[in-house]
Amino acid sequence: MQNDVSVFExxxxxxxxxxxVLLPVEQKVALIHKLVDGGLKHVEIGSFVHPKWVPQMADTDEVARTIEKKPGVAYWALVPNMRGLERAIDAGIKHVAFFMSSSETHNQKNINRSISESLVAMEELFKLALSEKLQIRAYISTVFGCPFExxxxxxxxxxxxxxxxxxxxQQISLGDTTGMGRPLQVQEGSKRAVERWDSDRVALHLHDTSGLGQTNAFAGYLSGIRAFDxxxxxxxxxxYAPGAPGNLATQTLVNLLESLGRPTGISRxxxxxxxxWLEDDIGFNLTQRRSL
Amino acid sequence: MQNDVSVFExxxxxxxxxxxVLLPVEQKVALIHKLVDGGLKHVEIGSFVHPKWVPQMADTDEVARTIEKKPGVAYWALVPNMRGLERAIDAGIKHVAFFMSSSETHNQKNINRSISESLVAMEELFKLALSEKLQIRAYISTVFGCPFExxxxxxxxxxxxxxxxxxxxQQISLGDTTGMGRPLQVQEGSKRAVERWDSDRVALHLHDTSGLGQTNAFAGYLSGIRAFDxxxxxxxxxxYAPGAPGNLATQTLVNLLESLGRPTGISRxxxxxxxxWLEDDIGFNLTQRRSL
Structure with missing residues (x-):
């Protein structure tokens, strides 16, 4: 991971x-290729969660095998457990992201485990991942607020x-999973994380649900955050909020980073x-959703 | 003007x-009433610019006379010259806003005067306004960038x-007229202005043309700005950018201020x-335009 700003798509x-909407493998592959062609160096291509829980991700093995991998690009996959990790390794994944929540209730509902049980499970997972020389990212969810707690x-x-x-x-991604974070809170939390772990070991994963995504990114930036999802x-x-915006849009983030004098190498x-293309060819309605 | 946060609509x-689109007087009046009913305490109701230049504002006299004025609400009008000021006074306006640019070229093109000529003209205008016991606001345009210079x-x-x-x-409103301001620049400029003049004598007038309006407002807030247009x-x-967003949206600003723990008394x-109502009854397409 670079020392300058990083964007994790x-x-x-x-x-x-x-x-x-369920996308066929070829459309997912096309999306990933377009993103990499646009200059993204970190792309999370899918997850190895059980298809019963997330049917949208059922074919991540095939996606991982089909994409043309460019040197210098990290193709990340999300992994929930040992079975998922084995699938990821089989599919040739070199960059794995694990996840757990900082809220007991959210962790229980999402992963069906307590926080301490999750940490125990991570020990095994990380051990295998490290023995396979994989890069490891860890998401911590709901860090700025939990919809339950x-x-x-x-x-x-x-x-x-x-x-x-x-x-x-190698890196912790602090997840504002439902966009509850407020700018001064994000600034303060980011400051504590950066001071404790150092800039290159922490990322912000922001959602725009409350219409504060970009401002929260700036707040994190002011505290030394240099990696953003x-x-x-x-x-x-x-x-948790149907019709509301989800993840911070990459163009909104890149626009901010450029305005801060931090070129990303990503073409707007x-x-x-x-x-x-996502709107016209796949049928998503993204423009509408971004407005407050 | 209050010591807490102020929103100037x-x-x-x-x-x-x-x-x-040209709105008839009754629709303008209805808009102003709706804004005041929603909790806005400062509303700029129109301008007394010559109708040859800004036909949209030709009937500001009638608007000013027709609105029902609520106590505790300031109904501002923009005034370009002595003729406009006299019209404003005749129409019963008690709060006047004057404007000039900080870019010679922009001032010349917009007002047909040099900056120093504008300052001389202000002397006369302010004298009359003060003798009539009017409240005075002064916009300085293009403070964070000029489309020409x-x-x-x-x-x-x-x-x-x-x-x-x-x-x-009584107050300077720093205008990012075409939304060229970048967050760190806005933060620095705001800091200098607040330190020099004090929080209650300076406002930020932000545009969202570059998609940075809310983040720039936060940047200004961090430097002590408490009044926003x-x-x-x-x-x-x-x-200068057809189809692009213009002024920072009031709801985007109020959302930010509330997230900073600053209630505005304005109903989202x-x-x-x-x-x-503006979209359905008047025919504006505002939602689309706000997206990047």
């Missing part, structure tokens, strides 16, 4: 998994992050074209 | 003057502001309803 995973204690977030880094994660065209809604024209 | 003036020297902005305050303006639904496009539901 999560559209093909976090985006698509929150859309009701409300406020989340940021000390707990930091302790979970400490443990995940200790176990071998986003989704082309804001692909992906919010499971290309992002616009890919968004147009 | 400029939709009926800066918004409508940049729309090609590019970068604008912020020292010049500060010197113009000094003079306007000295002449009797905005337009309901983002009414008003950008004369009401703003949404007024925007819907």
């Amino acid at each position: 999560v559209g093909p995973r976090d985006g698509l998994q929150n859309e009701s 409300g406020e989340v204690d940021f000390d707990r977030v930091l302790k979970i992050g400490d443990r995940l880094l200790e176990l071998g994660a 986003s989704s082309v065209g804001g692909l992906g809604g919010c499971p 024209d290309s992002l616009r074209e890919t968004t147009q | 400029v939709g009926p003036r800066d918004g409508l003057q940049n729309e090609s 590019g970068e604008v020297d912020f020292d010049r902005v500060l010197k113009i502001g000094d003079r306007l305050l000295e002449l009797g303006a 905005s337009s309901v639904g983002g009414l008003g496009g950008c004369p 539901d009401s703003l949404r309803e007024t925007t819907q």
Whole structure:
């Protein structure tokens, strides 16, 4: 991971998994190719979650095998458990992202485990991933608020992050899973995380559900955050707020980073074209959804 | 003007003057009433510019006479010259806003005067306004960039502001007229202005043309700005970028201020309803325009 700003494109995973439309493999592959052609160096291409839970991601093995991999690009996949990790390894994935929540209730509902059980499970997963020389990212969800519990204690977030880094994660992605984060809160949390772990070991995963995504990204930037997750065209809604925007749109993020004097190497024209393609050829309605 | 956050609604003036649709007096009056009913305490109701230049504002006299004025609400009007000021006084206006640019070229093209000529003209205007016990606001345009000159020297902005305050303006509104401002630049300029003049004597007038309006508002807030101009639904496009967003939308601003723990007393539901009314009954297409 670079020292300058990084953009992690999560559209093909976090985006698509929150859309009701199921894309065939060739369209997913086309989307990933377009993103990489547009200059993205980190693309999360899918997840190895059980298809019963996330049918949108059932064919990630095939997607991973079909894409043409460009040197210098990291093709990430989300992995929930040992079975998923084995599938990822079989499919030739070199970059894996694990996830857990900083809210007990959210973790229980989402993963069916307590936070401490999740941390125990991570130990095994990371061990195998490291023995296979995979790069490891760890998402911590709901760090700025949980739809079930409300406020989340940021000390707990930091302790979970400490443990995940200790176990071998290269980067923690702090997830504002439902877009509840407020700018001053994001600024403060980011400051604590960056001071504790260092800029290159922490990313912000922001959602625009409350219409504060870009401003929260700026708040994080001011605290030293240099890696951000986003989704082309804001692909992906919010499971807790139907019709609302989901992930921060990659073009909104790139626009911000450029305005801060941080070129990303990502073509905004290309992002616009890919968004147009998602709307015209696949049938998503992304432009409407982004407005407050 | 209060010490807490203030929102200056400029939709009926800066918004409508940049729309090609001409509204009849009764619709303008209805818009102003809706805004005040929604909790806005500062509304710019129109301008007394010559109708040859801004036909959208030809009937501001009648608008000013027709609106029902609520106590505690300031009904502002924009005034370009002595003739306009006399019309404003005749129409019973108690709050006047004057304007000039911090870019020589923009001032010349917009007002047909040099900056120093504008400052001389202000002297006369302010004198009459003060003798009539009017409240005075002064807009300085293009402070974060000029479409003709590019970068604008912020020292010049500060010197113009000094003079306007000295002449009797109660507040300077720093105008990012075409939305060229970048967050770190807005943060720095706002800091200098607040340190020099104090929070209650400076406002930010932001446009969302580059998709950075809310983030720039946050940047200004971090530097102590507590007064912001905005337009309901983002009414008003950008004369230099057809189809692009214009003024920062009032709901986007109110959303931000609330997320910063600064309640505004403005109902977001009401703003949404007024925007819907502007779209359905008047025929504006505001939602589309706000997206990047």
